[in-house]
Amino acid sequence: MNVFDIIGPVMIGPSSSHTAGAVRLGRVVNKLIDDRPLKKLEITLSGSFAKTYKGHGTDRALLAGIMGYKSYSPEIRDAHEIAKKRGIDYTFLKENIKGAHPNTARIQYFLEDGTDGVMQGASIGGGNILVQRINGMNVDFNGENTTILVMHEDKPGVIASVTNMMHWEYEDLNISNFHLSRQEKGGEAIMTIEIDGLPPETIVDEIRGIEHVKNAILIRRV
Template sequence: MNIFNIIGPVMIGPSSSHTAGACRIGAIVNKIVDNDVLTEVRIQLSGSFARTYRGHGTDRAILAGIMGFQSYSEEIRNAMEIAEERGLKYEFIAEDIPGAHPNTARIYFTCKSGKTGFVEGASIGGGNIRVSNIDGMEVNFSGENNTLFVLHKDTPGVIANVTNLMYWRYGELNISGFHLSRKERGGDALMTLELDELPPEQLITDLKKMDNIDNALLIHAI
């Protein structure tokens, strides 16, 4: 725990959960699309997010995070106008997600390249978040650490190959959290590795060259 878990983050807005946390959920989408250009987002708000999002600025905060702004950015106040200037279409839907945390958002996105996907995350207090789903894959990370995603085939030996690569070539890296999800046995699977250090870009290049690895993506700590 650090001091910001106690006093809350530096932020624009009235609520660490409904604005700062919301902005950070949006920021995960910004990181996932990497250098692609977002053209459209549809944001489903659940629980208390759905009830109070206008008054607490949750809508502006999520949109600002999606566009790459921080929880303390002045641009949060004008996020909707900035989105329109950028040609980013957006829609908010107040609809509960069964079994979800009270402060949950599910963000569906479309990019200029044609790439689509969605992210589901919850604001759990003090500006902290917990991301639970990416493109239908269950995940479990906070965004506080540098996080490595490895999309791969659910084939024996893949996890060992990835961790061996990290040990032998990048031994200074320490894995602080690991989560594996898959839709079905033998199908697509997703490794989520939270790291104490920021890995070099070469690691991503090396991972993408490996057998049975479809993609690798690094999300810097937010």
């Protein structure tokens, strides 16, 4: 157990689950966007998030995280105004997402370049999070470790090519957790690779160069 587990996160807002955890969920989306300009957000809240999001500042926290702010950033208080100044059109919806954790948010984003995506995750207490789905596929990571997401075609040898490259080119890295999700055999798939340490940004360029890999995203600790 570390100090964070005992005293909770440094944060702006009344609730670690509804504020700090919400910021960290938003920051995962910020990493997925990778500094590309946002056009529109549709944020669906489920469970207690849906019931108390205005009073606990969950809406401001999610927006702030998506825009790159941290749980202790004073800009959280003005997240609505900052989003409007950036020209981001955002909507908050309430829905009972079946089987979801009580503090769940599903964030769909639309970028100026025409691309879009969706992330679903939960704030599970004490500012901790669990990311469960990205672009319709199951993932499983909490943002505590540096994570590499690899979107690829489900072809034989792709996993071996990625992990072998990481081993030979970045031998100091250690894979601490690996998860694979696919929509169907031979279709789109996503690797979730959690690693110890902080790799250079060049690692994703090398992964993107592997046959059948569509994209790779490096998410440093959020």
